[in-house]
Amino acid sequence: QKEVEQDPGPLSVPEGAIVSLNCTYSNSAFQYFMWYRQYSRKGPELLMYTYSSGNKEDGRFTAQVDKSSKYISLFIRDSQPSDSATYLCATSNNAGNMLTFGGGTRLMVKP
Amino acid sequence: DGGITQSPKYLFRKEGQNVTLSCEQNLNHDAMYWYRQDPGQGLRLIYYSQIVNDFQKGDIAEGYSVSREKKESFPLTVTSAQKNPTAFYLCASSIGGIYGYTFGSGTRLTVV
Numbered sequence: 001q002k003e004v005e006q007d008p009g010p011l012s013v014p015e016g017a018i019v020s021l022n023c024t025y026s027n028s029a030f031q032y033f034m035w036y037r038q039y040s041r042k043g044p045e046l047l048m049y050t051y052s053s054g055n056k057e058d059g060r061f062t063a064q065v066d067k068s069s070k071y072i073s074l075f076i077r078d079s080q081p082s083d084s085a086t087y088l089c090a091t092s093n094n095a096g097n098m099l100t101f102g103g104g105t106r107l108m109v110k111p
Numbered sequence: 112d113g114g115i116t117q118s119p120k121y122l123f124r125k126e127g128q129n130v131t132l133s134c135e136q137n138l139n140h141d142a143m144y145w146y147r148q149d150p151g152q153g154l155r156l157i158y159y160s161q162i163v164n165d166f167q168k169g170d171i172a173e174g175y176s177v178s179r180e181k182k183e184s185f186p187l188t189v190t191s192a193q194k195n196p197t198a199f200y201l202c203a204s205s206i207g208g209i210y211g212y213t214f215g216s217g218t219r220l221t222v223v
Contacts, residue, residue: 043216102153
């Protein structure tokens, strides 16, 4: 079993929809949680970063962590075709330095 | 502007050849990483280095080699021992994993 699991998709939604992307993890030592966005043939870019449990909002994006159920979510409001990309979740323990990545979910937002 | 640069963007390798992928960063990051990404798959760690002159094998190091002679540079050599090298290769750096990684734009390697 992988330490971080992510549904590969693809997830196809109409423009303007609310998108929910999710990851589950198995290691309770993970404290730091990130979401990366990767456009086709490009390197991933850091989108959101959260520590421990709770919510973090940045514009149309909200990251949510539930450590009790080991569940990480990214919500995208008013989704746009430019949001079409692969979204990777990543986690790190308190010792830092190494990230563990999920396999990525491919999102397609149709006009 | 600070960043991480990978070159070349596209690389073609003949059977039996060694090729070297370049990765340079001017972010003053101590740690650097190499990942391989295959279509529809996540990132698989090849090698990482946390300080100059030291590096560690990742999950899929066989058929690859690296060096870390300078803080700014972490080149990856894909040797002829790597039987299936066609993939997208990503280099990343960080000041510590809790702050996330900065990725380069990747090198697409194809065996011809």
